[in-house]
Amino acid sequence: MGVRLVDTADDDSLDIAGVMAPLGADARAAARVLATASTDDKNAALQAMADAIRNASAMLVEANRDDLDAAHERGLSPALIDRLTLTPDRVEAMARGIEEIAALPDPVGRTLAEWTRPNGLDIARVATPLGVIGVIYESRPNVTADAGALCLKAGNAVILRGGSDSWHSSRAIHACLVTGLKAAGLPEAAIQVVPTTDRAAVGYMLAEMADTIDVIVPRGGKSLVARVQAEARVPVFAHLEGICHVYVDGDADLDMARQIVLNAKMRRTGICGAAETLLIDKACARTHLGPIVEDLLEAGCEVRGDAAVQTADPRVVPASEEDWSTEYLDKIISAKIVDGVEGAIAHIETYGSHHTEAIVTNDPQTAEAFLNEIDSAILLWNASTQFADGGEFGMGAEIGIATGKLHARGPVGVEQLTSFKYVVRGTGQTRP
């Protein structure tokens, strides 16, 4: 594209508008074509993308090595390096993920509702693409493939802005996606990658592209979320942290509570649906607290407790006020004794992030209070918070978990990447 690629720090001499504005215009033009693209054409492109990724497996692992070398040089943590790493198995999983998206029903053109008015007008609400989606993400290279494929399936053009850590991997994956688009005769600009890692590009997307980007999906940590909140002029699918809670009620079955708490915290600690705070009803603290804390400690989890929880085991360390609003994404959990379900609800309302909360109880009335009164995207009764996932919900792949209340909330899959319009069919009606 003739654009100078800037791979490291910010560079005052870079003409960000000159780089970004054409991406936006090209995306808008591509979106017009995609809006009426057939299901077959979109699926053909997706299959060709999966094929191209499989064929390029060795090349992708090679490109990824450049990212890994740089990551080691910069001293990235083992967890981050693991997220960044591509192996032949992970490349195959990426290709399969695209095929699964191809197999989903086309979300565009669905009739969401239809009714006839007394005057004979037939009114249908019909799903349409959103238009152009901007995705701002961090180190996982597979997001390039997932987000590109999901947006295409929903008839949207997408502008992907990945992190600098995965620069070489993302570019190589993007090349495979473009191969697929070309094979199906769809516009190459349907999936574009921002050709610079300069952070000013993020600011430009957030603030200056309201005419060419319909919605931005931010996927990242605290600093990205803060930046989005401060700078966004383009609509955003809010994605806050996942400070997820498990509340063990006085009427909880102890075995079930032990299994759910352990799974919610420890199955995978790095996902946004992992539990970060354990709340235990004082009514069952005597019987339930000890075994649950013991399970966590035995599994290698640090437990930070209030005074009452500290009495359960000498290995429990004191929790500070900050712990109640911390997303650890690690083998750490904060734990507190609360006064029944209303105590749990009050704690979650104060410290939660409106993501995912679970209650363990055998009392349906207590469960309904928890499910009704808490204003979070996902509320579970007698199930692990780790189910907060588009795949687990049966939506196919997802582009993230939205914690905002507008348009999309919870897992953002292909259906959430659509809008709608009203189509009204008449026989000459005029309004009296």
Add this chain to the structure above:
Amino acid sequence: MGVRLVDTADDDSLDIAGVMAPLGADARAAARVLATASTDDKNAALQAMADAIRNASAMLVEANRDDLDAAHERGLSPALIDRLTLTPDRVEAMARGIEEIAALPDPVGRTLAEWTRPNGLDIARVATPLGVIGVIYESRPNVTADAGALCLKAGNAVILRGGSDSWHSSRAIHACLVTGLKAAGLPEAAIQVVPTTDRAAVGYMLAEMADTIDVIVPRGGKSLVARVQAEARVPVFAHLEGICHVYVDGDADLDMARQIVLNAKMRRTGICGAAETLLIDKACARTHLGPIVEDLLEAGCEVRGDAAVQTADPRVVPASEEDWSTEYLDKIISAKIVDGVEGAIAHIETYGSHHTEAIVTNDPQTAEAFLNEIDSAILLWNASTQFADGGEFGMGAEIGIATGKLHARGPVGVEQLTSFKYVVRGTGQTRP
């Protein structure tokens, strides 16, 4: 509330944050109560509001006189003064409007979708209130009643910011709404009016209240829309102008076309669904142009045409480039000859505002191209654009017509004023 009321121009000494921040906090607290308020309580409040408005009819007309006096003094146009005027009949209509909202089904708690996963998890998407809604509007006093009632029905707290023209009327109506809230034991802060007409309050709502307002609904003209686009940090239901088109296709029935064009333009010229531009297929210009233009001229409509349209009648005046993107809201229409449905689509894509467009044709294939390819909130086939209205759609009252593509599009009624959450019921499931 002890707040100084500023009734005229902007005032640098006014502590806007001191006025607005408490409104926000009170609204958030009220929203928590409303989120679990029963349908009966909400409807009891609505009925008590309608009663209070009826009982206060003479007082409301009296308060309105103060606004009308000021309006005459400021030399407002007759059209604006008409919008502003309250009569006993209009007060009665306002009360009936609230009763109609009470009669609508409760949109909160609806199960929008429900399914069971292979692992036995039962997943339901359940409608919830949005939270706190900000409504920024201009001179019509009835918006105070409509917006307050709609937001309450959907379980939301609302902060109303009316224009200075309707200051006294809106305050008096608001007092009736508060009477209704009190009668039903609901928090008074469920419906608040910004107690100043200082324009800085609008800026504060748009930019500083992201923590306490979940979405802003702007209802107003160009200057408000421009301000919202420039300043909004709070999510907004975009409401652009209604530059609505009627396209008369070569296969249109002449009589139907004449009736639809005349109705779309002239039934009421001041509403956002009124047609502003007429597009006529060159294939039927010879037969259809003359009678349609004649109808409009005879009805007292000014016709601004391109060169071809000007040949139809000497009374047609030349259209300038600006006319194609002008919302007249008056007895004026721009008119142009286009090359078939694709010409119409291209014109609408260039100059339209994504609001409402109609096609008149007997050819279903041509109609489907128009309905599918144009990205507007409402598309009509053989019906007048004046049907772009929540009541006409059967949604009950509406708070406006959204032209954005996120969350709400088209008429914004009680259902569009809700969000949702996922409620997942299990029997001890953990994620493998």
